[in-house]
Amino acid sequence: GENVEQHPSTLSVQEGDSAVIKCTYSDSASNYFPWYKQELGKGPQLIIDIRSNVGEKKDQRIAVTLNKTAKHFSLHITETQPEDSAVYFCAAATSGTYKYIFGTGTRLKVLA
Amino acid sequence: EPEVTQTPSHQVTQMGQEVILRCVPISNHLYFYWYRQILGQKVEFLVSFYNNEISEKSEIFDDQFSVERPDGSNFTLKIRSTKLEDSAMYFCASSETAGGASNYGYTFGSGTRLTVV
Numbered sequence: 001g002e003n004v005e006q007h008p009s010t011l012s013v014q015e016g017d018s019a020v021i022k023c024t025y026s027d028s029a030s031n032y033f034p035w036y037k038q039e040l041g042k043g044p045q046l047i048i049d050i051r052s053n054v055g056e057k058k059d060q061r062i063a064v065t066l067n068k069t070a071k072h073f074s075l076h077i078t079e080t081q082p083e084d085s086a087v088y089f090c091a092a093a094t095s096g097t098y099k100y101i102f103g104t105g106t107r108l109k110v111l112a
Numbered sequence: 113e114p115e116v117t118q119t120p121s122h123q124v125t126q127m128g129q130e131v132i133l134r135c136v137p138i139s140n141h142l143y144f145y146w147y148r149q150i151l152g153q154k155v156e157f158l159v160s161f162y163n164n165e166i167s168e169k170s171e172i173f174d175d176q177f178s179v180e181r182p183d184g185s186n187f188t189l190k191i192r193s194t195k196l197e198d199s200a201m202y203f204c205a206s207s208e209t210a211g212g213a214s215n216y217g218y219t220f221g222s223g224t225r226l227t228v229v
Contacts, residue, residue, distance in 0.1 A: 036220075042222050043116075043205075043221050044203070098143065098167050098210050099170070100218070102154045102155040
């Protein structure tokens with residue numbers, strides 16, 4: 001069935017360093033890939049997304065890359081700050097369906 | 113910024129009891145969803161709802177679950193006879209367009225933590 005794998009499960013970086021989280025999806029028909037940030041006690045919040053017709057997208061310190069051939073997509077956070085500490089989820093969706101398939105999440109800790 | 117509102121934030125119920133989780137989606141959104149997250153695990157799709165009917169549901173969404181949009185603003189998830197394994201955080205979400213065609217992604221609420229004892 002459809003599956004999204006996410007690595008690593010936990011990631012600690014020093015403030016100012018970069019963080020990279022990687023996801024792999026199984027359904028080749030997937031065409032929309034959002035990333036969500038979940039802070040303690042809150043719901044997931046969309047931080048960036050990418051469609052399958054684009055290879056890379058940037059929004060200030062956050063970027064997402066997509067390799068359709070390999071079915072990989074990655075989140076890159078540069079110049080990390082303590083407030084970036086949270087759980088990050090990747091997801092994949094397919095036109096014609098209504099659901100997102102989420103990855104297992106990455107707990108990012110930014111050490112001051 | 114528009115929000116998805118969920119109530120209550122925490123619900124404790126006895127096994128076998130019925131619970132109703134409530135959500136107020138963003139007013140101009142047409143697609144509504146319920147997801148759940150068992151502690152420490154991934155967010156799992158339960159059901160999507162569009163045009164007053166279920167558009168898609170997962171294997172988790174069995175006969176014990178039902179959804180309803182009783183008026184123009186609320187969207188509810190009912191669990192008829194709760195089991196211990198129903199304990200989880202339940203998230204409501206809404207979107208302007210469906211799933212993979214989303215322009216802006218889902219907006220999630222803050223969740224209802226359901227504890228079945």
